[in-house]
Amino acid sequence: MKLTVNGTEIDIDVEPDMPLLWVLRDMLGLTGTKYGCGAAQCGACTVHVDGVAMQSCQLPVGDVAGPITTIEGLGTPDAPHPVQAAWIEHQVAQCGYCQSGQIMTAAALLAETPAPTDDQIKDALWGNLCRCGTYPRIQAAVKTAAQKMQEG
Amino acid sequence: MGKGAKIARRTFLLGTATVAGGFAVGWYSLEQPYAFPLADELPRAITPLTAYVLVDARGVTLITPRAEMGQGATSVQAALLAEELDVAWDEIRTDPGPPAPAYYNAAIVAEGMPFAATDDGWQAGVARGFGKTVSKLMGLQITGGSSTVPDAYDRLRQAGATARAMLVAAAANRLGVAEDQLTTRAGAVVAPDGTALPYTELAPYARRVPRPRNVALKDPADWRLLGKPMQRLDIVAKSTGTARYGIDEWAKGMLHATVRTNPRRGGELNGFDASTAEAMRGVVKVVPLPGGAGVIADNTWRAMQAAQAIEFDWGPAAHPATTQALFDSIAGAFTDDAQDSRLKDDGDVEQALAQGADITAEYRVPFLAHAPLEPMTAFAWLTDRGLEIRAGTQIPRFAIDTAAELTGLPKDRIVLSALPMGGSFGRRLEDDFIAQAVLLARVVPGRPVKMTWTREEDMTHDFPRPAAIARGQGRVEGGRVAALDLSIAAPSVSASQMGRLGLNPLGADTAIVNGAWDQPLAIPHYRVTGYRAPETVPVSSWRSVGASGNAFFHECLLDELIHAAGADPLEERLRQCTHAPSRAVLEAVGEMSNWGSPLPEGAARGLAFCLSFGVPCAEVVEVRQTPRGLRIARAFAAADVGRVLDPVNIENQMHGGVIWGLGHAIGAALTYADGRPEQENFDTYPAMRITECPEIMVRALETGDTVRGIGEPTVPPAAPALANAIFAATGQRIRQMPLDREVRFA
Numbered sequence: 001m002k003l004t005v006n007g008t009e010i011d012i013d014v015e016p017d018m019p020l021l022w023v024l025r026d027m028l029g030l031t032g033t034k035y036g037c038g039a040a041q042c043g044a045c046t047v048h049v050d051g052v053a054m055q056s057c058q059l060p061v062g063d064v065a066g067p068i069t070t071i072e073g074l075g076t077p078d079a080p081h082p083v084q085a086a087w088i089e090h091q092v093a094q095c096g097y098c099q100s101g102q103i104m105t106a107a108a109l110l111a112e113t114p115a116p117t118d119d120q121i122k123d124a125l126w127g128n129l130c131r132c133g134t135y136p137r138i139q140a141a142v143k144t145a146a147q148k149m150q151e152g
Numbered sequence: 153m154g155k156g157a158k159i160a161r162r163t164f165l166l167g168t169a170t171v172a173g174g175f176a177v178g179w180y181s182l183e184q185p186y187a188f189p190l191a192d193e194l195p196r197a198i199t200p201l202t203a204y205v206l207v208d209a210r211g212v213t214l215i216t217p218r219a220e221m222g223q224g225a226t227s228v229q230a231a232l233l234a235e236e237l238d239v240a241w242d243e244i245r246t247d248p249g250p251p252a253p254a255y256y257n258a259a260i261v262a263e264g265m266p267f268a269a270t271d272d273g274w275q276a277g278v279a280r281g282f283g284k285t286v287s288k289l290m291g292l293q294i295t296g297g298s299s300t301v302p303d304a305y306d307r308l309r310q311a312g313a314t315a316r317a318m319l320v321a322a323a324a325n326r327l328g329v330a331e332d333q334l335t336t337r338a339g340a341v342v343a344p345d346g347t348a349l350p351y352t353e354l355a356p357y358a359r360r361v362p363r364p365r366n367v368a369l370k371d372p373a374d375w376r377l378l379g380k381p382m383q384r385l386d387i388v389a390k391s392t393g394t395a396r397y398g399i400d401e402w403a404k405g406m407l408h409a410t411v412r413t414n415p416r417r418g419g420e421l422n423g424f425d426a427s428t429a430e431a432m433r434g435v436v437k438v439v440p441l442p443g444g445a446g447v448i449a450d451n452t453w454r455a456m457q458a459a460q461a462i463e464f465d466w467g468p469a470a471h472p473a474t475t476q477a478l479f480d481s482i483a484g485a486f487t488d489d490a491q492d493s494r495l496k497d498d499g500d501v502e503q504a505l506a507q508g509a510d511i512t513a514e515y516r517v518p519f520l521a522h523a524p525l526e527p528m529t530a531f532a533w534l535t536d537r538g539l540e541i542r543a544g545t546q547i548p549r550f551a552i553d554t555a556a557e558l559t560g561l562p563k564d565r566i567v568l569s570a571l572p573m574g575g576s577f578g579r580r581l582e583d584d585f586i587a588q589a590v591l592l593a594r595v596v597p598g599r600p601v602k603m604t605w606t607r608e609e610d611m612t613h614d615f616p617r618p619a620a621i622a623r624g625q626g627r628v629e630g631g632r633v634a635a636l637d638l639s640i641a642a643p644s645v646s647a648s649q650m651g652r653l654g655l656n657p658l659g660a661d662t663a664i665v666n667g668a669w670d671q672p673l674a675i676p677h678y679r680v681t682g683y684r685a686p687e688t689v690p691v692s693s694w695r696s697v698g699a700s701g702n703a704f705f706h707e708c709l710l711d712e713l714i715h716a717a718g719a720d721p722l723e724e725r726l727r728q729c730t731h732a733p734s735r736a737v738l739e740a741v742g743e744m745s746n747w748g749s750p751l752p753e754g755a756a757r758g759l760a761f762c763l764s765f766g767v768p769c770a771e772v773v774e775v776r777q778t779p780r781g782l783r784i785a786r787a788f789a790a791a792d793v794g795r796v797l798d799p800v801n802i803e804n805q806m807h808g809g810v811i812w813g814l815g816h817a818i819g820a821a822l823t824y825a826d827g828r829p830e831q832e833n834f835d836t837y838p839a840m841r842i843t844e845c846p847e848i849m850v851r852a853l854e855t856g857d858t859v860r861g862i863g864e865p866t867v868p869p870a871a872p873a874l875a876n877a878i879f880a881a882t883g884q885r886i887r888q889m890p891l892d893r894e895v896r897f898a
Contacts, residue, residue, distance in 0.1 A: 015433065018451075018453050018454075019453060021453075022451060022452055022453035025400075025452070026408060026451045026452050026453070027451065029402065031393075031396070031399075031400035031402075032392070032393020032394065033393070034399070034525070034526070034574070035399065035452075035527070035604070036525045036526070036527075036607065037607040037833050037834055038456075038606060038607055038608075038833075039607065039833050039834075039835065041607075041833055041834035041835050042525060042834055044525055070393070071392065071393030072392075072393050072394075074393075075392060076392060076394075077388045077389070077392050077394060080388075080391065080392060084391045084392055087387075087391040088383075088387050088388055088391045091383065091384055091387050091800050091801075091804065092391070093222075093384070093386070093387060093390035093391060094222035094223065094224070094804055094805075094808060095221060095222025095524070095525070095526070095572075095573060095574050095575040095576075096222065096386065096389075096390030096391075096395050096572075096574070097222075097397060097524075097525045097526045097574025097575060098525050098574075099390055099391060100393045103391065121842075122842050122843045122845075123843065125842045126841055126842060126843050128842070129525065129834060129839055129841065130525075130842075131523065131524060131525045131575050131577070131812075131839055132222050132575060132808045133807050133808035133809070133810070133811030133812055133815075133840070133845075134804065134807070134808065135807075135811065135840075135842045135845040136807050136845065136847075136848055137804065137807070138842065139842070139845075
């Protein structure tokens with residue numbers, strides 16, 4: 001089976017019903033994408049497939065049609081994506097476990113809706129659970145990222 | 153450790169009656185420092201200057217004995233050290249180091265003492281000193297109880313100042329100048345002529361300098377790091393997917409595993425059929441475990457699929473099978489025989505209430521799961537050399553004890569690396585999942601194994617916050633609250649949890665009444681009684697422990713009485729308040745929320761206060777009725793931590809505590825049927841989502857004279873402030889959580 005992950009084409013031997021999450025984590029070593037619930041309830045496993053935010057724990061790898069971007073492919077510590085830079089600036093994370101998923105969802109939102117309203121931000125991030133309660137900072141960081149991205 | 157330590161290891165004495173005994177057991181060794189855990193094992197290139205400070209050619213490494221679970225422990229520990237040692241903030245490295253008795257937590261036992269945090273009398277002082285002694289003798293290396301900051305505040309600043317003094321002395325020797333001619337800056341000792349001698353070069357010489365004791369600490373007015381916003385050390389990693397948690401652990405040749413055990417806690421395993429599972433792709437081994445089985449495979453998902461395919465024959469739970477029966481067992485504990493404590497008994501409540509009660513009410517709170525987003529996970533690797541464990545844990549030394557018992561290995565052949573946790577909230581004060589990983593590793597010697605629980609396993613095998621019932625009565629006179637009598641029945645968290653750690657707590661369990669008995673109020677007739685319900689479901693500490701439910705009981709009953717008296721909730725609380733920092737937080741939250749000012753039709757405010765973990769915290773919640781239901785519009789919280797070390801982290805923790813408190817109050821409960829929790833995932837055990845999150849304003853005050861931790865104290869007032877706001881908006885008194893059973897939220 002062929003997949004394109006973070007710009008690299010990969011050929012793997014895997015049953016098509018394995019969720020993409022576990023292919024990424026256990027077979028490709030891309031552990032930035034997290035397991036939280038396995039039931040599309042928490043969003044910790046969010047990645048982009050063809051630019052669309054998807055919960056990889058419920059996405060059979062055989063159904064993936066399009067290039068995959070994970071948190072590792074969005075940006076790096078040395079060259080963070082504007083959303084990641086805003087997350088750092090606002091010091092959003094506490095335990096940080098949900099933040100890869102939050103960031104991937106936010107990045108997909110801003111790619112589609114460059115200047116979201118407060119309600120649009122909330123609606124987009126509804127599916128991303130944070131048990132530590134970083135929501136106020138997430139909200140602020142998305143606004144900062146939107147502004148920075150519009151300024152170019 | 154000497155004989156005294158052995159005595160203390162098994163008898164954890166925490167009652168008023170046993171304080172005097174504490175002197176006999178422990179005082180003699182309080183001044184005896186532990187040896188450095190790493191002193192004999194480190195390569196020559198690394199110099200240990202104190203138990204916390206290592207220096208090598210690359211710079212300074214801080215050993216952080218308290219674990220990182222999101223609360224910012226790593227950064228605050230580093231800041232305390234860096235402030236005194238004068239190293240650049242972004243150059244300090246941290247390492248949890250080896251679990252060791254030297255890293256005992258002196259502050260953790262304080263919350264269990266039967267003295268209110270506001271009590272500064274000699275008996276309270278003696279008890280707190282005794283708590284430190286017990287902790288030291290037992291080498292209690294525990295992260296929890298909002299105690300990291302209170303414990304580390306002096307100790308790590310002292311470690312930094314000590315190491316700095318040794319480096320300065322070494323530089324003075326080498327340069328032939330007096331120590332007072334030297335200064336320190338950014339990881340170097342600076343000579344009068346401006347020559348900088350890096351710590352990295354001085355460390356080997358500093359090691360030979362006698363270690364000074366009780367070095368003077370900086371005046372807080374001279375702090376360059378503490379008290380100012382600083383970038384968390386882990387923030388870049390946590391924003392780029394590069395932070396590594398227990399679940400991300402990896403080693404060459406590693407196998408993946410998961411487990412399924414009886415969700416009916418304490419129930420037998422009668423047998424299982426793994427024939428289908430064993431034949432599934434990737435499965436290496438199915439391993440019988442206490443209460444169930446584990447599957448070792450080449451991939452986590454394959455292990456989970458195979459575990460799902462095992463047919464188990466499980467026996468019934470060892471506890472009552474239904475929510476109703478569990479609550480009946482708690483309700484049955486309101487008896488003289490089951491009375492556990494009466495730590496508050498002012499005036500004459502019996503006589504005051506003999507004239508008739510104005511309010512009589514019963515309140516209930518449910519069992520609650522911790523459900524950190526990273527499920528329980530542990531890595532174990534058994535080789536000829538010994539056992540290596542890598543896991544997120546709040547109790548590393550207990551986990552090593554457990555592993556030693558399971559493997560028969562001496563403890564010095566067990567290495568445990570404490571990893572950052574994807575949340576914990578008290579869950580990883582247990583080592584059950586580490587034990588399972590060790591048992592799995594035992595059947596594949598030489599191969600590393602990483603075990604990961606499914607969310608379903610996690611939710612059904614938690615040690616939850618216990619359910620509790622409170623019965624309250626009160627009387628008002630002349631527009632004031634004259635009498636308040638609160639009786640609380642709950643299973644003992646302390647007995648359940650410490651029992652699993654092999655400890656035997658004696659005396660009252662203050663967790664049954666904390667957050668209620670210890671409030672700084674001068675109600676003329678005021679009594680709080682704790683009743684110990686039988687242990688049914690095994691329970692444990694859940695963010696803010698007893699206060700999490702007790703504040704709901706106390707503050708809702710008080711609110712009912714204040715309304716019955718026709719008084720204002722803020723004014724009446726201020727009038728009754730006997731503690732200056734508590735008054736200050738009440739006044740602050742009143743100002744922040746513009747208490748008393750008119751609100752639009754259908755909107756209302758509720759107030760609650762709770763002093764827990766030494767921190768007074770007042771919160772106001774503002775609700776609005778909307779066509780879709782009740783909306784939590786805004787929340788305000790003011791808390792006094794004595795001294796703000798990192799304003800950004802405090803704000804973050806206060807937000808988190810309010811959200812934790814409100815989110816669970818709205819809709820979370822573990823309910824039981826057929827002996828097992830009915831909730832298995834976040835669809836039925838909801839947490840607050842961003843769409844429900846109100847605007848939150850917080851303020852950290854510094855009125856108090858003792859530095860405190862803020863991880864927990866903002867949780868308790870949130871639920872009662874919400875319930876009191878609902879009453880103010882609708883006239884409906886909800887006396888049972890979760891609140892969404894009786895009101896619809898938007």
